[in-house]
Amino acid sequence: SNPLATQGLPLAFHGTVIHSRSLTEIEVLENCFLLVDKAGKIQALQADVHLDQINGIISDHGYAPDVFPIKRLQHGQFLCPGFVDTHNHAPQWAQRGLGIRGQSLLDWLNNVTFAHEAKFKDPVYARRMYASCVAGFLKQGITTASYYGSHHGEATRILADICIEKGQRALVGKCNMNRNAPDWYRDLSITDSLEETRDLIKYISAIDPDNHLIQPIITPRFAISCDPDLLQGLGTIAKEHPTLPIQTHFNEATQEITYTRQLFPQFRTEADLYQEYGLLNDHTILAHCIFLKEDEVQTIQKLQCGIAHCPISNTTMQEFMVAPIREYLRRGIKVGLGTDSGGGYSSSMLDAMKQAFIVSNARHMLTKGADPPLSLAEGFFLATLGGAQVCGLDSRVGNFEIGKEFDALEIHTAESGVMSPVEEEDSILDILEKFLMTGDDRNIVKVYVRGRSVKV
Numbered sequence: 001s002n003p004l005a006t007q008g009l010p011l012a013f014h015g016t017v018i019h020s021r022s023l024t025e026i027e028v029l030e031n032c033f034l035l036v037d038k039a040g041k042i043q044a045l046q047a048d049v050h051l052d053q054i055n056g057i058i059s060d061h062g063y064a065p066d067v068f069p070i071k072r073l074q075h076g077q078f079l080c081p082g083f084v085d086t087h088n089h090a091p092q093w094a095q096r097g098l099g100i101r102g103q104s105l106l107d108w109l110n111n112v113t114f115a116h117e118a119k120f121k122d123p124v125y126a127r128r129m130y131a132s133c134v135a136g137f138l139k140q141g142i143t144t145a146s147y148y149g150s151h152h153g154e155a156t157r158i159l160a161d162i163c164i165e166k167g168q169r170a171l172v173g174k175c176n177m178n179r180n181a182p183d184w185y186r187d188l189s190i191t192d193s194l195e196e197t198r199d200l201i202k203y204i205s206a207i208d209p210d211n212h213l214i215q216p217i218i219t220p221r222f223a224i225s226c227d228p229d230l231l232q233g234l235g236t237i238a239k240e241h242p243t244l245p246i247q248t249h250f251n252e253a254t255q256e257i258t259y260t261r262q263l264f265p266q267f268r269t270e271a272d273l274y275q276e277y278g279l280l281n282d283h284t285i286l287a288h289c290i291f292l293k294e295d296e297v298q299t300i301q302k303l304q305c306g307i308a309h310c311p312i313s314n315t316t317m318q319e320f321m322v323a324p325i326r327e328y329l330r331r332g333i334k335v336g337l338g339t340d341s342g343g344g345y346s347s348s349m350l351d352a353m354k355q356a357f358i359v360s361n362a363r364h365m366l367t368k369g370a371d372p373p374l375s376l377a378e379g380f381f382l383a384t385l386g387g388a389q390v391c392g393l394d395s396r397v398g399n400f401e402i403g404k405e406f407d408a409l410e411i412h413t414a415e416s417g418v419m420s421p422v423e424e425e426d427s428i429l430d431i432l433e434k435f436l437m438t439g440d441d442r443n444i445v446k447v448y449v450r451g452r453s454v455k456v
C-alpha cells in the first residue's frame with residue numbers, strides 16, 4: 001500500500017495518552033478517547049470517557065457506530081508522541097560504535113567515517129543499508145528524522161524513496177562537501193555539488209509533492225568541508241526556496257572551531273560565517289552548539305535558528321563537550337534532541353534523552369548550580385515537541401493537539417524486556433518515567449506515522 005495515500009478506516013483508541021503541552025508541562029489524559037481520521041489527522045482527543053459514551057462521540061464526528069474497531073489500552077499501556085531525531089547521519093548506520101572513544105572529531109571523520117559513507121556510491125548497497133536503517137530507526141520510535149545523506153546524489157534520492165516506502169517522516173539532505181576529504185569521498189566540483197542538491201529538491205517535489213512525509217534540506221556538512229563558493233551557492237538555493245530547511249554542524253569542538261577560523265580568517269565566529277552565506281534563518285538546524293560566544297547566541301536567538309542537542313557524540317569524542325542547553329532554553333531558543341547516529345553510538349532517542357540528563361547534571365556542577373539539570377518533562381519535550389519545533393513541523397506533529405497528524409508510539413510496559421516493573425501504586429507519571437529511563441524498543445510495540453502503523 002502507498003504510505004502517501006489515505007487509509008481505508010479511521011483509527012480509534014481508548015486508554016492513557018501522554019504528551020507535552022510545553023517545555024515544562026506533561027499532560028496525562030486517562031480513559032482518553034483518541035480518534036484519527038483516514039488522512040491520519042487527530043480528530044478527537046477527550047479524557048475521562050466512559051466506554052459506553054464512545055458510540056455517541058463517534059456519531060458526533062459523523063461516523064456510524066461499530067464501523068471500526070476501538071483499540072483498548074490496558075493498565076500499563078499508553079500512547080505518546082513519536083520521537084523526533086533532529087540530527088542523524090543515515091550513511092553512518094553501519095559504523096555506529098566504531099572508533100569514537102576519545103578520538104578527535106576530525107580524526108574520526110578521516111579514520112572511520114568517510115570510508116563508510118563512501119560505500120553509498122553503490123546504489124545497491126545504499127538501498128540495502130538505507131532500508132535497514134530507516135526500519136531500525138522506526139523500530140526505536142523515531143517517527144521524524146532530519147537526515148544527512150552521503151555526498152552522493154543518487155544514494156540520497158534512494159534514501160528519500162525509502163523514507164516514503166517505509167512511511168517515515170523525514171528531512172533528507174544531500175551532504176555538500178568539496179574539500180578536506182579524500183578525492184574518493186568528496187564533491188569534485190562545486191557546480192556538480194549544487195546541481196545534486198537542486199536535483200534532490202526537484203526529485204522530492206516529484207515523489208511527495210505535498211510534503212506529506214518528506215522534505216529536502218540544504219546540508220553543508222560544515223564550513224571545513226566547503227569552499228566559500230559552495231557555501232555561497234547553497235545560500236543562493238536557500239534564497240530561491242525560502243521555506244527549505246537548512247542544517248549544519250555548528251561550534252561542535254575546539255579543534256573544529258580553530259580550523260574553521262584558519263580557513264575563514266575574515267569571520268570572527270561561525271555565526272558570522274554562516275549568516276554571511278545566507279544559511280541562518282528560522283528553519284536552520286544547528287547541531288551541537290557547544291562553544292558559542294555571547295553574540296552568537298544573540299544571533300541565533302534573533303534569527304530563531306533551532307538547536308539539535310546531541311549529548312552522546314558530545315561526550316564520547318576527545319573532548320567532553322557540555323552544551324549550555326539550560327541557557328538556550330532560558331532564552332527561548334528552540335532545542336531538540338539528536339542521536340547523531342553514528343557519531344553517537346546509539347540511535348535510540350531514549351539513550352539520547354538519558355545522556356541529555358547526564359550532561360545537564362555536568363552543566364549544573366560546572367555552573368555551580370546556576371543551570372539546573374533538565375527535568376523529566378523537559379527531556380520528554382526535547383525528544384518530541386521540541387524536536388518538532390526545531391524541524392519546523394510543530395504545526396503538524398510533536399503532540400496530540402486536535403488537527404495534528406498522528407505520529408505516535410504505543411508503549412506496553414509489561415512487554416518482555418528489562419524495564420523497571422510497573423507496580424500497583426505507580427502513578428501514570430511513574431510509569432512514564434520508568435519507560436523513559438529503563439525501557440527500550442521492546443516496549444515500543446507499535447509506531448504510527450500519519451496514522452499508519454509503520455514498525456515492522
Ligand code: GUN
Nearest residue numbers: 089221222249313340343
Ligand atoms: N562534523 C562534520 N561531519 C560530522 C559528522 O559526521 N558527525 C559529527 N558529529 N560531526 C561532524
Ligand code: FE
Nearest residue numbers: 089287340343
Ligand atoms: Fe553529526
